[in-house]
Amino acid sequence: MSADxxxxxxxxxxxxxxxxxxxxxxxGRCASCGLTGPVASLRVYGPAPGLVARCPGCNExxxxxxxxxxxxxxxxxGTACLRxxxxxxxxxxx
Amino acid sequence: MAxxxxxxxxxxxxxDDRLPPGQYLTDDFPVLSAGPTPQILxxxxxxxxxTETGQVHRRSWQxxxxxxxxxxxxxxxCVTTWSKLDTTWQGVSxxxxxxxxxxxxxxxxxxxxxxxxTNLPLEDLLDGKAWIAxxxxxxxxxxxxxxxxxxxxxxxxxxxxxxxxxGLQLLNEDSPGFWETAGYNNYGDPWREQRxxxx
Ligand SMILES: [Zn+2]
Numbered sequence: 628m629s630a631d632x633x634x635x636x637x638x639x640x641x642x643x644x645x646x647x648x649x650x651x652x653x654x655g656r657c658a659s660c661g662l663t664g665p666v667a668s669l670r671v672y673g674p675a676p677g678l679v680a681r682c683p684g685c686n687e688x689x690x691x692x693x694x695x696x697x698x699x700x701x702x703x704x705g706t707a708c709l710r711x712x713x714x715x716x717x718x719x720x721x
Numbered sequence: 722m723a724x725x726x727x728x729x730x731x732x733x734x735x736x737d738d739r740l741p742p743g744q745y746l747t748d749d750f751p752v753l754s755a756g757p758t759p760q761i762l763x764x765x766x767x768x769x770x771x772t773e774t775g776q777v778h779r780r781s782w783q784x785x786x787x788x789x790x791x792x793x794x795x796x797x798x799c800v801t802t803w804s805k806l807d808t809t810w811q812g813v814s815x816x817x818x819x820x821x822x823x824x825x826x827x828x829x830x831x832x833x834x835x836x837x838x839t840n841l842p843l844e845d846l847l848d849g850k851a852w853i854a855x856x857x858x859x860x861x862x863x864x865x866x867x868x869x870x871x872x873x874x875x876x877x878x879x880x881x882x883x884x885x886x887x888g889l890q891l892l893n894e895d896s897p898g899f900w901e902t903a904g905y906n907n908y909g910d911p912w913r914e915q916r917x918x919x920x
Contacts, residue, residue, distance in 0.1 A: 673753075677904070
């Protein structure tokens with residue numbers, strides 16, 4: 628099996644069109660096997676016809692992104708949860 | 722047939738008559754994949770057809786090889802805008818593979834080794850329009866192009882021609898496949914430029 632994929636950093640640019648934070652820095656949990664790790668560690672196939680990001684543990688699809696000239700389709704049903712690092716929110720301290 | 726701009730200079734005379742709208746001609750055979758390339762030995766390969774009543778028809782590689790084959794020469798059109806003319810294949814017509822299958826289903830969901838799926842109306846697989854192809858350009862089909870065998874449905878965008886095909890599920894109701902659930906068109910007619918879901 629050849630390494631015909633890129634790492635999850637390849638998602639940073641395309642996802643920056645949609646999200647205001649850098650999702651490649653987030654930590655995701657695979658809905659299939661439960662492996663938890665940085666989005667940057669996913670195995671990314673594509674970019675055409677679409678980006679397909681797979682779990683490095685079980686190879687199941689965690690994210691798909693298709694971009695047409697006037698729309699983006701984002702499928703995250705293989706991702707159970709994403710922990711997205713945020714700026715600390717004001718006024719949240721006890 | 723849709724009208725389109727005739728500004729393109731094809732490499733072959735008359736080439737632009739055969740080029741759907743928005744496509745360009747290539748002599749390469751680009752490889753697009755949505756996952757790792759499965760390595761399937763012919764000895765472990767099988768092709769199954771499951772009908773809407775749950776009946777399963779299986780064929781081994783040996784059985785496939787024993788069926789009468791055809792050598793279609795066809796133009797193929799990828800949704801990523803490349804087209805390739807006069808590609809030569811060898812394979813078994815779906816008419817032959819579905820001959821003894823009793824079904825009233827209207828839809829097919831194609832399954833591949835590695836988990837890929839794609840859907841199309843069953844009639845688009847019949848009447849000489851589709852093959853299970855195992856040779857390309859006079860040679861065994863390379864794994865990166867879907868070998869040992871792939872579906873070949875050249876009248877639709879090439880994502881419908883599933884690589885590493887392992888079976889068909891015949892269904893009364895349409896069931897969108899891998900790309901069809903992620904923004905690509907449910908039918909994918911290159912002459913009507915049906916690329917995305919809303920085209
Ligand atoms: Zn996993």
